[in-house]
Amino acid sequence: MTKFPTAFVKAALVVITLGLTGCGITPNHYVGASVTKEINSVDVYIAVPQVEINADVDPSSLANAGGGGLLLALIDVAVENSRANTAEKLIAPIKDALVEFDFNQALKAAVAKELEGVDWLNVDDIVLVNAPTQDIERSYNTADAEAILYVNAGYSVTADFKSLRAWAYNTMLPKADKLKPFGEKPDSRVARSTPWHLDNNLYRDNVGVSINVVSGKNKDESALKMSQDPKQLRESMLVTIDELAKAIARSLKKNGQADNINKVS
Numbered sequence: 001m002t003k004f005p006t007a008f009v010k011a012a013l014v015v016i017t018l019g020l021t022g023c024g025i026t027p028n029h030y031v032g033a034s035v036t037k038e039i040n041s042v043d044v045y046i047a048v049p050q051v052e053i054n055a056d057v058d059p060s061s062l063a064n065a066g067g068g069g070l071l072l073a074l075i076d077v078a079v080e081n082s083r084a085n086t087a088e089k090l091i092a093p094i095k096d097a098l099v100e101f102d103f104n105q106a107l108k109a110a111v112a113k114e115l116e117g118v119d120w121l122n123v124d125d126i127v128l129v130n131a132p133t134q135d136i137e138r139s140y141n142t143a144d145a146e147a148i149l150y151v152n153a154g155y156s157v158t159a160d161f162k163s164l165r166a167w168a169y170n171t172m173l174p175k176a177d178k179l180k181p182f183g184e185k186p187d188s189r190v191a192r193s194t195p196w197h198l199d200n201n202l203y204r205d206n207v208g209v210s211i212n213v214v215s216g217k218n219k220d221e222s223a224l225k226m227s228q229d230p231k232q233l234r235e236s237m238l239v240t241i242d243e244l245a246k247a248i249a250r251s252l253k254k255n256g257q258a259d260n261i262n263k264v265s
Helices: 006-016 070-097 103-115 132-142 177-182 189-193 219-228 230-253
Strands: 042-047 123-129 147-157 163-174 203-212
Touching: 042 103, 070 219, 070 230, 103 123, 103 147, 103 230, 132 147, 147 230, 163 177, 163 230, 203 230, 219 230
Parallel strands: 042 123, 042 147
Antiparallel strands: 147 163, 163 203
């Protein structure tokens, strides 16, 4: 199972609170053919909250390994801060190498291409937004489509500075009244009071990919290799984006395969 960066988990949780709080106990939710055949149009909103590539940081486990305690916990925080500072220094030239690379537009184009292969998904429009938590209510209320797919994405360099990683948390909400009974928890109190609450989702899932770019004896060497060839780095980023878009499409294709698929873990 893909391990998602802490920053992504926090971002995903923010998206869920739009009213998008109240996530179920399963990590995903799919719907069957009885639902997908009722969806005649979908608007897609893609958000990438970050403005540039980040570096994953391996969390320190000193406090846990040492049996806990305030002193070890404080040392643990110091270790994590040190690792974060080191990662920020190492990723600076990588950020410079990608300064003219538009992740958002590249992701939009890749997603648009891959969604054409999802036979039940009738996409009307694909829109880039900066912060889905700010736009969720407005987009929901103004959407003309029968359902709305929200894709909250992010990307990073792995903690060893050898690979690129990208991920997306996907949620589809019903807009048309005929689709609302098919939501995951349409009868909950928050679902009835807030149409864009996660309880109403027709589908939700998170996906992630990791693409190896360089090899090195240590982080310093790998980071240097990654930043020294901007062209290759951009090409690797495009590969990562294409793989993420394919993963999103594969996830959506699970909808419609069977009416009882929605509890797959």
